Amino acid sequence: MEFESIPGVGGKTAAALAELEAPEAALESGDVLTIASAPGITEGRAAAIARGAIQRRHDDPGGFLATDRAKSLYDDALSLLQERAVTQYAEKRLETLYPSPCASRIQEVHQLVDRALSRDPDSDVLDALGGVDPLAEPSGLRVRDRCLATADAEQYAKAKNRMPELSAEVVDDARDIDELARSYATVFVLDESFAGIDIDGDVRILPNALEEPETVVPERLLSFFATNREPILAAAEVHRLAGLEPPCELDTLINGLDRVDDDGTIVGDEELRRLEVAVDDLDAAVGTAESVANDHLRDAIKERNVTIEGQDFLSLVEQGARVDSLLARELDEDFETALKKARTHLRDSLSLAPEEGELADRIFGGDPTFPISRREDAVSRLKNELTAARDRRASTLKSELAADLAELREPVDQLVRNALELDVELAIARFATDFDCVMPEFGDPETGFEIRAGRSPLLDVDFQHVDPVDYGVEGVTLLSGVNSGGKTSLLDLVGLVVILAHMGLPVPAESVRLQRFTELHYYAKSQGTLDAGAFESTLQEFGDLISGADGRLVLVDELESITEPGASAKIIAGILEALDTQGATAVFVSHLADQIRAAADVPVAVDGIQAVGLVDGELQVDRSPVKDHLARSTPELIVEKLAGEASDASFYESLLEKF
Missing domain, CATH: 1.10.150 (DNA polymerase; domain 1)
Incomplete structure (x- = not known):
């Protein structure tokens, strides 16, 4: 591609x-x-x-949204969908939905919508989705007790790129590997040519090491699962609550996650925990054992009356005996008991294994002394042995767990993806439910549109209070009506329905039938009369619009405001004639419908949003346009009301005759 x-x-x-x-x-x-x-x-x-x-x-030419107002309506429609998404991912994913004139693209989205409308936007599922995020690759992981070694420059470059967690080293011969083995606990050699070398230390010939990261650096996989624990668990909960078929056994996955801590270390193994505690507490335990021994010996000395006859004492001194010798002779049994207590305390407090206990016993011994003190060389040896045992245990557990979790790596990706895509579907389902939507039907070309009981969700009122509107147009039509009668809102509804339908989405109506339009041109109401340059640019824009207008939908709101009313009526009449010739569908909102119709050389349909009267100064309007009807203006309604209420209505009746 x-x-x-x-x-x-x-x-x-x-x-x-x-x-x-x-x-x-x-x-x-x-x-x-x-x-x-x-x-x-x-x-x-x-x-x-x-x-x-x-x-x-889909070979989509793009450009369906041909004007700024059309694009703004699309943004509004997209916002309504995105507001119903829980995850940021779903918000972005919904942006891939766009209005298209291509039947294949519309049908493709229909498949997504069919799935979406079968979903139940359960509140518990939505709450669980709040914890789902795209999976993140952990960064900054560094493992310093292992390295990769190779004599090949290309392999070296691959090693640095694929396993940045480990040091990569270039070697020429076995002596270089031997030197690395003195610095690293494990050396993984990538070249099979070194097979059979005899080197002290943990040197492994693994030509496929770069393809087996869970073997060489299991911390990578463990760190991935630790980093993504919460979104993975949330995605699992989404599957459970929504009744989705998970891509892996959820209990197995959860058990695996329970075995790794947030920092990627192994948890839940009693032997590893014992060794970790023993290493951490060794110095403190030795100190306490010393105190136990010395406390016992001190108490023994306090309770013992030692009597040495002068001749015996003189003999011992002449022989060079020290006080220690006297202690050995008089307190030998108590000294041994003190040593035994110290050794027992050390074994018990650290839960040492028998072979470890033998090393621990060497910490206290030798000739009787007071106070009794540790042998530092024996402490250091025991600590080294416990540390090595801890590291071996941790390494074995990491490798075993990484091997188990490696089988779940791809399923976990799919698990989270399923949950995120469900959020996309639920956003569509919630949109359809919140706005009483229905799937539109596409008809033959040049059938325009037909909306039944459409309600706009863009109005600044509660959706349930929006009046339903029926409206359909084939060809070109003028839409008339009183001020504040809902003409612009109706154009917005038509534009929104057309955009949603061409996105492949449900629309807010009881039923909608429309043709597949090639483009949507929606021109919003101009803010005041344009100067000569802007007026010229606007006419050029409509000139471009009319060229190749077949299949386009054109919505225009009060174009007459761009210049003088007399000229506007003639210009609009000319535009409508050209659009009619091109076979476009168009709705022009205008207060000059009568003048435009008179100026046009072709029959122009006029629909009207009919005001039914004034009640307490409030205009009462039937929001559904009446076909082939020129709506009365607000001033006419007011004059008519005054004519009916005044005691002398002659003035108002004369005014009324002029309408």
């Missing part, structure tokens, strides 16, 4: 996409999560790339 052929993808982005394991598949499916894992590509950028790839796949 030529990545730069995707709209919006340049050389730098193409190079980043090429680093993905399966970029074509990700682009083909619009997989924002995978695309966002490429270097330097954010989720927002990934959504834009996915959208471009989808356009190319």
